[in-house]
Amino acid sequence: MPKSKRKHRRQGKRQRRHQRRRQKVLKYTYEPITADYTTRMLTIHNGAYRDQLTGDLEMAKLDDCLPWKALSYAWGTTTTYSRIKIGKRFIKISNNLDGALRRLRCKNDEGPSGPGFRLWVDQICINQENLEERSQQVQLMYNIYEKAEKVLVWLGPDPDKIAEKATFALRQVASLDDTQISRILREGLGSFEPTIELEHLKTLLDRPWFRRLWVAQEVGTDTPAEFYWGQECMSFDILYKACNALYNKLLVEIDAANLRCATPILLYKSFVEKAETTEPQHADFTYQLYQFNKASRKKCLDPKDRVFALLGHYSARIGPDKHLIMQADYSSTETAVYRELAIRALTDAKSTFILNAVEHKGKQHPHPPHI
Numbered sequence: 001m002p003k004s005k006r007k008h009r010r011q012g013k014r015q016r017r018h019q020r021r022r023q024k025v026l027k028y029t030y031e032p033i034t035a036d037y038t039t040r041m042l043t044i045h046n047g048a049y050r051d052q053l054t055g056d057l058e059m060a061k062l063d064d065c066l067p068w069k070a071l072s073y074a075w076g077t078t079t080t081y082s083r084i085k086i087g088k089r090f091i092k093i094s095n096n097l098d099g100a101l102r103r104l105r106c107k108n109d110e111g112p113s114g115p116g117f118r119l120w121v122d123q124i125c126i127n128q129e130n131l132e133e134r135s136q137q138v139q140l141m142y143n144i145y146e147k148a149e150k151v152l153v154w155l156g157p158d159p160d161k162i163a164e165k166a167t168f169a170l171r172q173v174a175s176l177d178d179t180q181i182s183r184i185l186r187e188g189l190g191s192f193e194p195t196i197e198l199e200h201l202k203t204l205l206d207r208p209w210f211r212r213l214w215v216a217q218e219v220g221t222d223t224p225a226e227f228y229w230g231q232e233c234m235s236f237d238i239l240y241k242a243c244n245a246l247y248n249k250l251l252v253e254i255d256a257a258n259l260r261c262a263t264p265i266l267l268y269k270s271f272v273e274k275a276e277t278t279e280p281q282h283a284d285f286t287y288q289l290y291q292f293n294k295a296s297r298k299k300c301l302d303p304k305d306r307v308f309a310l311l312g313h314y315s316a317r318i319g320p321d322k323h324l325i326m327q328a329d330y331s332s333t334e335t336a337v338y339r340e341l342a343i344r345a346l347t348d349a350k351s352t353f354i355l356n357a358v359e360h361k362g363k364q365h366p367h368p369p370h371i
Contacts, residue, residue, distance in 0.1 A: 028057075028089040030127040037062050039140055040125040046116050049102050053084040053093075057124070062143055068118040070148040072218040072225070073100050074156070074208040075123070075301065084124065093123050100154035103228060119152075120144050131330040138328040142271065142312025145218050151225040153215075155207045158230025166200040167232045173201075173242040181249050198259065201242075204229065205260040213300045216292050217312040220271035240268040266291070273314045285315040285325055286345045286354040303334045307341055318348055 033039065041060040047053070060068070076096030083090040084101065093101075105116075122128075126137045145151055155163075173196060176184075207229070209215060219225045225236035243261040270292075274283075289310055300306060308328040310316065316325050325344050329337070345354045 026089050028086050028091045030130070030133075031059075033059065033133060033136070035059070035061060037140070037143075039120065039137060039144060041065065041068055042119050042121060042124050043116060044101060044105050044119055046105055053082070053098065053101055053105075055084060055086055055124075057086050062140065062147060066118060067149045068120055069150045069152050070145045070218070070223075071097075071100060071104075071119055071121040071152050071154065072145075072209070072215055073097060073121075073154040074212055076156075076208070086124075091124055096154070096156060097121065097123055099157055100228075103154070103230075104152060120148065135328045135330045138308050138330075139311065139324075141214075142217050142221070146221040146223055146271075148223050151219055151221075151223050153209065153219065153225055153227040153236070155204075155209050155227055155229040158232065161230075162200055162203050163229040163232035165197055166204040166229070167234045169197050169201050170204070170234060170238055170242045172196050173245055174238050176245055181245065184250060201246075202259050205243075205263065210260060210263050213292060213305060214309045216267055216310065217271050219267055220269060220313075222269065222272055236264075236268065239264050271313055283315050284351050284353055285310070285313065285318070286341075286351050288313050288315050289341075290353065302330070304328075304330065304332070304337045307337055 038059055038061050040057050043056045043058070045054045045056075060066075074096060076094045080095055081092045082095050082098035084093055084098075101121075104119075122137075122141075127133045219236060227234050227236065227239060243264045246259065247261040247265055289307065292310060300309060302308075307326070308330075311324065311326070311328055317323065318325050325348065326337075326340055332340075342354055345351050
């Protein structure tokens with residue numbers, strides 16, 4: 001190898017080592033959360049799309065702090081990352097979150113941020129490396145989203161420019177009256193002018209966000225939610241109304257298009273308490289676990305979140321004193337979490353519905369398993 005190339009390679013290695021050391025030094029250091037009912041809030045600074053993401057983090061007591069918005073999104077791949085600058089240090093964030101924050105901040109009020117805004121986002125407001133803190137903050141997540149002035153849902157970028165067509169189709173379906181629906185049932189979607197493009201709705205409902213388990217408590221409250229896909233924005237009310245019309249009145253048409261309309265219907269106000277006299281199954285926590293985990297085979301990064309993600313549901317509070325059926329603890333093993341849930345469901349909650357969730361994989365045993 002020529003001498004000049006060896007020298008260039010050594011310089012490159014030194015530069016990379018220096019960069020890694022500098023990044024390690026500049027890593028943001030979280031102050032511990034010591035007060036009850038307290039989290040952190042991010043104030044995201046304004047900026048053009050390509051500007052460095054910057055903001056401030058501060059402690060916030062949920063019952064005594066300024067209004068905030070809460071972000072709901074899919075983490076995306078964890079193999080590559082971006083960074084946000086907090087003060088003079090940096091927090092590592094996923095590329096999908098980076099895209100969401102860039103879209104939502106602005107200088108010209110095109111998004112919800114205006115001159116800068118307070119936002120709760122799990123990757124930044126929770127120290128993800130602290131298992132004890134994660135366990136503690138998970139208990140507050142329902143309250144964070146329920147008390148927010150608005151939930152902002154990020155569906156991701158729109159490189160193929162489909163979002164505008166999909167939102168137009170949603171508003172078309174949401175505005176249909178009974179006469180128009182009857183006509184479509186008789187003559188098909190082609191009879192409606194302009195034509196309702198169901199393939200664009202399919203692309204919308206196939207976005208990774210709809211397969212996340214955590215979104216149930218993030219958008220299932222009475223807090224209004226707005227969905228952002230690329231440059232487009234739509235309300236959850238419109239999305240629900242359109243999917244409800246398709247699912248309940250145009251089922252033949254949506255089956256032909258393979259639309260996942262049931263997911264938004266399941267999510268909509270799913271954490272708002274129902275009257276036990278009309279829908280008693282809603283008060284059974286294990287029924288809720290079964291429903292949400294089976295719907296579209298919801299995904300989560302940590303298997304324990306199949307339980308923890310739904311502890312904010314009102315059915316998780318049992319007994320006369322409404323105590324929580326179990327506490328989130330990320331230091332526990334997956335097996336220990338599921339075992340504790342089964343024991344508490346059968347003994348404390350007096351529910352046998354959890355037996356419906358038992359799955360046998362591989363060789364079948366001649367005798368039923370013991371719990």
